[in-house]
Amino acid sequence: MPALRVAIGNNKGGAKKTTLTVRLAEALAKSGKRVGVLDFDPQGNASRRLGWQDTPETPPLTAAEAVEYDKHQVIHEGQAAQVWQPIGWTAPYAERIRLIPARYTLEDRATEAGMKGAWRRLAKALHGTDDDLDYVLIDCPPSLGHLTQMALAAAHFALASSEPEYDSIEAAVRYRDFVGNSGDDLGNPDLRFLGVVVGGYDMRIGAHVGQLDGARDIFGDAIWGVVPRRAVVTNADEYGEPLGAISDSHEVRAVFELLAQRFMKEVAPA
Ligand SMILES: Nc1ncnc2c1ncn2[C@@H]1O[C@H](COP(=O)(O)OP(=O)(O)O)[C@@H](O)[C@H]1O
Ligand SMILES: [Mg+2]
Incomplete structure (x- = not known):
């Protein structure tokens, strides 16, 4: 059985999508789950924050290669297998997280939207490559365009992230309605x-x-939780470290652990 795949999105940048992806992965791995993080944003922020290092001299295997057509314009079932790799963190639970990293070259795939079966590419490429994982978290770009559509075609669930600001919540509503x-x-x-x-x-x-308050009116019980703004979160993201490696982070770690509890409850086979 494939992992349960969750596409984390919002039609706006700065909506804390990548932070949610990385910190949920951390909390889930800490509670014993095996988690794949699929960075599907050409910015590659999730990859860097998970301690992955891009090497421009020897371009590595990334999401761009995972969903690349061969010379006959064919995507092979399971071709993403070669692209999954370990993350850069040294925490013991980091062994339970693996990564399909992204770099700016993923943008090239977005321009191929008109090609045969383009939006099914990710579903096909992932097939059979995540059967040994419990979950795959897909960090989407801040758009509802082709990359996000590929992610949604491959996912079982979609989860939105938002800042408590008008434009971000409106963009979360657009993501919800699009899904x-x-x-x-x-x-x-x-x-x-x-x-x-x-x-x-x-x-x-x-x-x-x-x-x-407004978001509670719109989403009601579908608001999974609220993460307070804290310097420790910014710092962990900046340093590319797990929250567990940052001192005084217990309060936000508890918040993400609670979110992980809800995640494990709701992200289940139908
Ligand atoms: N709870 C938080 N407290 C403080 N800073 C945060 C918090 N969550 C996210 N950030 C910071 O906000 C910025 C934007 O978050 P990010 O996850 O990159 O958004 P997105 O992926 O939606 O563009 C990043 O610098 C991140 O470290
Ligand atoms: Mg991001």
Whole structure:
């Protein structure tokens, strides 16, 4: 059976998508789960934050190669197998996380949207390569374009991330509605929207308080949780380290561990 795949998205940048992807992976791995992180944003932020190092001199195998056509314009079932690799963290639970990294060359795949079966490429390439994992978290780019569509065609579930700000919440709603409307068109009618995590919340900012209220009206119980804005999160992301390696991070670690609990409950076979 394939891993349960979750596409983490929002139609806006800065929505804390990558932080949610990386910290959920960390919390899930800490609780014993085997997690794949598929970086599907050409910015490659998830890859770097997981300690992966790009080497421009000897271009490595990345998501761009995982979904690349061969010279006959064919995608081979399971061709992503060669691209999964370990992450750079040294924490013991990091062994349970593996990565398909991304670099800017993934953008080349986006331009191939018109080619035969283009949006099914990822589903086909992943086939059989994640059977030994519990979950795959797909970090989507801030767009509803071809890369995100490929991710949604391969995923079982979609989870939104949002800042507690108007444009971000509006873009999370667009992601939710896009997921809701696109399953059939993407050949994936069972695709299910899970909910939204609000990240970077600062209760001292009036607009955040107001927007969180607004988000509760829109999403109700589908708001999985609220991650407070904390320097330790920025620092862990900056240094490319697990939160577990950053001192005074216990409060936010507990928040992500709680999110992981809900994740493990809701991300289950139908
Ligand atoms: N809870 C938080 N507290 C403080 N900074 C955060 C928090 N969550 C995310 N950040 C920071 O916010 C910035 C944007 O987050 P990121 O995950 O890169 O967004 P996206 O992937 O949606 O573009 C990053 O610098 C990240 O480290
Ligand atoms: Mg990102």
